[in-house]
Amino acid sequence: MHTQWLNTKNQSAPIDDFFVPELCEPEALLSMVLLAELLVLVLVLAEPMLPGFDWVRLALTSLFVQWILLLSAALLCRLRPLLARWRAALAGVLCCLIVVGLTLACTAVADYYDLGGPLPHAGEVNLYLRHALISMIMSALLLRYFYLQSQWRRQEQAELRARIESLQARIRPHFLFNSLNSIASLVVVDPFKAEQAVLDLSDLFRASLAKPGSLVPWSEELELAKRYLSIEHYRLGERLQLQWEVVDVPNDLPIPQLTLQPLLENALIYGIQPRIEGGLVRVDASYADGVFQLCVSNPYEEPSEQPSSRGTRQALGNIDARLAALFGPRASLSVERRDGRHFTCLRYPCARLTQEARVL
Numbered sequence: 001m002h003t004q005w006l007n008t009k010n011q012s013a014p015i016d017d018f019f020v021p022e023l024c025e026p027e028a029l030l031s032m033v034l035l036a037e038l039l040v041l042v043l044v045l046a047e048p049m050l051p052g053f054d055w056v057r058l059a060l061t062s063l064f065v066q067w068i069l070l071l072s073a074a075l076l077c078r079l080r081p082l083l084a085r086w087r088a089a090l091a092g093v094l095c096c097l098i099v100v101g102l103t104l105a106c107t108a109v110a111d112y113y114d115l116g117g118p119l120p121h122a123g124e125v126n127l128y129l130r131h132a133l134i135s136m137i138m139s140a141l142l143l144r145y146f147y148l149q150s151q152w153r154r155q156e157q158a159e160l161r162a163r164i165e166s167l168q169a170r171i172r173p174h175f176l177f178n179s180l181n182s183i184a185s186l187v188v189v190d191p192f193k194a195e196q197a198v199l200d201l202s203d204l205f206r207a208s209l210a211k212p213g214s215l216v217p218w219s220e221e222l223e224l225a226k227r228y229l230s231i232e233h234y235r236l237g238e239r240l241q242l243q244w245e246v247v248d249v250p251n252d253l254p255i256p257q258l259t260l261q262p263l264l265e266n267a268l269i270y271g272i273q274p275r276i277e278g279g280l281v282r283v284d285a286s287y288a289d290g291v292f293q294l295c296v297s298n299p300y301e302e303p304s305e306q307p308s309s310r311g312t313r314q315a316l317g318n319i320d321a322r323l324a325a326l327f328g329p330r331a332s333l334s335v336e337r338r339d340g341r342h343f344t345c346l347r348y349p350c351a352r353l354t355q356e357a358r359v360l
Helices: 002-018 026-046 057-085 090-111 122-185 192-207 220-238 260-272 310-325 355-359
Strands: 214-219 240-247 255-258 279-288 293-297 332-338 341-349
Touching: 026 057, 026 122, 057 090, 090 122, 122 220, 122 279, 122 332, 192 220, 214 220, 220 240, 220 260, 255 260, 255 310, 260 279, 260 293, 260 310, 293 332, 310 341
Parallel strands: 240 279
Antiparallel strands: 214 255, 279 293, 293 341, 332 341
16 A cells, blocks of 8 residues: 555656646636637737727637637646656647647638638638647747746745755754753752653654654644653653643644744743742643634743843744745734733644645
């Protein structure tokens, strides 16, 4: 089964990378119909102007061009899996030949049934040549546009992937160094707990690095955060209190890896560690109407507040940058202080649970 899945994936990848889009999709078809109507207007206006506008001529020309467009879109959509196996240049030439062939066929049908009016025999060859040249030029320009758009999309995805991997690489050392400092504080006080913390850290990193990539299911991110909190529990003891409020969050909801853990780390360092009595860290997560929201709050006191360190700004900056890169402008990361607590909240749209994972 695994081999069959790999074969299916390898077969579908060239089709997804093919520069000619799915012309059977409603959005693509509507755009091409509108472009075809603009071409009809250009063709009609290019002819000598008469005192009265020939609406019948416009209607017949529009019908002729739209038939060519719909037949070409249907045939190219059908042949797309086969064309995707060829090089881009050869596939483009074949697409042009298909469009030109359909144009000549439609011209022959229209000429045979006099759909465009009586045609002088002397102008027959010129008409076929004119239609063939127009269809070849327009199809070549449209295919060139599709190719440039495909290249731009590939470059954008490559830059996005490189940017996310760079941000991910910057987060992991930051997380590792802070965890090792927590373990170091236990070595003298309680060697047994220090040993257990090292084992927890080993399991945590094994889970973090098991699936390379930027997005992980919410269940894995939650397990990752709980392993980190088990390490901090050895150091903080009863001073650390936790409250989880997770409402209707699917286990397979995608979330950037190492997102919850840095938020918890900041809450512990700046909200629990400076306080002798400790405090409550609250985690609120919800998923409704295709939007995921996560808030981590901790105690906050104005007089004893210390300026945020560079590590805090780097962690929050990395999370904000990854959210914007992965989920677009509707993703946000906010920081707020009210009612004696410090809130760090993030939200992003995720209408389909595996949509972003497939993109990357």
